Amino acid sequence: xxxTSFALFRLPSxxxxxxxxxxTACGGPKTKYGDAGSVETVTNQFGSTDLQMxxxxxxxxxxxxxxxxxxxxxxxxxxxxxxxxxSEYIDTRAxxxxxxxxxxxxxxxxxxxxxxxxxxxxxxxxxxxSEYYDQNKSTEVGKMVGAGFRVSGEITSIVKEDKNxxxxxxQLFLSMTNIQTGIEEWSDTKEIRKTTEK
Amino acid sequence: xxxxxxxxxxxxxALAAGCGTKKGFExxxxxxxxPVGESKISSMEDLVKAKVAKEGSxxxxxxxxxxxxxxTGDLMKIDVVVHNDESDVERLQYKFRWMDAEGMRAADEESxxxxxxxxxxxxxxxxxxxxxxxxxxxxxxxxxx
Numbered sequence: 001x002x003x004t005s006f007a008l009f010r011l012p013s014x015x016x017x018x019x020x021x022x023x024t025a026c027g028g029p030k031t032k033y034g035d036a037g038s039v040e041t042v043t044n045q046f047g048s049t050d051l052q053m054x055x056x057x058x059x060x061x062x063x064x065x066x067x068x069x070x071x072x073x074x075x076x077x078x079x080x081x082x083x084x085x086x087s088e089y090i091d092t093r094a095x096x097x098x099x100x101x102x103x104x105x106x107x108x109x110x111x112x113x114x115x116x117x118x119x120x121x122x123x124x125x126x127x128x129x130s131e132y133y134d135q136n137k138s139t140e141v142g143k144m145v146g147a148g149f150r151v152s153g154e155i156t157s158i159v160k161e162d163k164n165x166x167x168x169x170x171q172l173f174l175s176m177t178n179i180q181t182g183i184e185e186w187s188d189t190k191e192i193r194k195t196t197e198k
Numbered sequence: 199x200x201x202x203x204x205x206x207x208x209x210x211x212a213l214a215a216g217c218g219t220k221k222g223f224e225x226x227x228x229x230x231x232x233p234v235g236e237s238k239i240s241s242m243e244d245l246v247k248a249k250v251a252k253e254g255s256x257x258x259x260x261x262x263x264x265x266x267x268x269x270t271g272d273l274m275k276i277d278v279v280v281h282n283d284e285s286d287v288e289r290l291q292y293k294f295r296w297m298d299a300e301g302m303r304a305a306d307e308e309s310x311x312x313x314x315x316x317x318x319x320x321x322x323x324x325x326x327x328x329x330x331x332x333x334x335x336x337x338x339x340x341x342x343x
Contacts, residue, residue: 037309039291039342052309063273064326070271105305106273106329 044168044194046090046157054172055098057190062103066176066186068149069108077103077176078112078147086157086170095172096151112147149185151176166196232267232276233334249337256341258290260315265337274327278337282315289314292339294325296332304332312342 040047068075079100082092093116103109113121121144128138153174160167175187224231229239232249239245242264250262264279282288293308305328315321327335 035310037293037307039310039312049309049312053311056308056311060326064270064275070273072271102328 041194044166044196045088046086046170050170050192050194051095051098053192054170054190055095055102058095058172058174058188059099059102059106061188061190062099062176062186063106063108065188068176068178068185069103072108074108074110075149076110076112076145076147077149077151078114080115080150080152082152082172082174083154085154087159088157090155092155095155112145146179148179149176150179164198166198168194170194228267230264230266232265233274235334249335251336251338252340253338254340254343256343258288258339258341259284259286260288260290260339262337262339263320270326272330274332274335276325276327276335276337278323278325279320280313280315280323280339281320282317285317287314287316289342290339291342292323292337295336295338296328297334297336298331299333301334305329 036048037052038049040049062069064070079096082096084090084092100111104111125139125141127133129135129141151174153172155170155172157171158169170192171189172191173187173189175184177184227233227235229245230242232245234245234248237244237248239248245265246262249265259282261281261283262278263281264277266277268275276294278292280290289312291310291312293310295307296304298304313321313323323337
């Protein structure tokens with residue numbers, strides 16, 4: 001086979017390959033990185049903007065309005081469950097985790113191990129009690145510090161819908177209670193309304 | 199006659215004290231309670247120009263009327279008054295950007311927050327600094343896409 005006939009023989013496969021590549025480039029899904037902090041309005045279900053906004057506003061409210069925090073006493077707080085009373089799935093822990101991170105960075109609050117993390121904490125302390133560890137450098141049992149305050153709350157929603165419009169209203173309620181006295185030291189509600197025209 | 203003179207004298211003292219206090223309230227490097235550094239800020243308009251930035255291509259038809267700052271504990275607290283003087287509803291998004299005393303970022307970039315302004319209405323956006331290092335700020339806004 002001469003070099004010319006070899007080139008002619010290979011030509012159709014090259015064309016097929018080029019066409020496939022062109023089709024992939026034009027018709028395939030396009031992925032881009034976006035701004036994680038942008039306002040998201042894809043649907044009116046609970047979304048990233050709602051989570052960010054509620055967590056930020058609640059953290060700001062705690063920093064400015066909760067006397068035990070604004071006084072600079074560096075209170076120790078534990079975060080309890082925030083009940084999801086809406087009709088959709090919302091990971092309320094994602095809201096409180098974001099709040100925790102913001103408040104911790106403010107250096108105005110310290111957080112004690114909460115119920116969700118307790119088993120991991122116990123497991124690690126017990127692991128350090130084993131024969132494999134130098135007991136002089138291991139964590140001692142009975143040295144954990146309890147929180148002085150607990151944060152709990154709930155998120156509720158009201159959904160109204162007809163053939164033209166869907167209206168969703170969310171309300172997040174949080175409170176901080178003195179564990180010793182039972183006195184509620186701070187509480188706040190934050191609301192979001194989203195309307196979709198069909 | 200004596201009483202009239204006394205009243206006039208008292209009024210003059212009160213007026214002088216009032217004028218004097220306005221300047222006396224401001225610490226050097228601050229205007230309307232907000233940190234301005236070396237910038238020459240002599241009016242609210244100057245302060246708004248110094249503290250507000252528009253981003254994005256879609257510019258909402260709103261005016262930032264006032265910015266006032268105070269402190270709660272060691273955290274800066276800010277009020278920004280946004281005015282929509284048109285009859286149409288305006289939808290914008292905003293965030294604050296925080297700097298420390300050296301002009302470096304004092305906190306992570308905030309997420310954008312949506313804001314709805316009815317026609318011919320004002321809304322006060324309030325915020326508190328994320329930490330005590332945050333000594334200066336910018337109010338950033340743009341239209342909602």
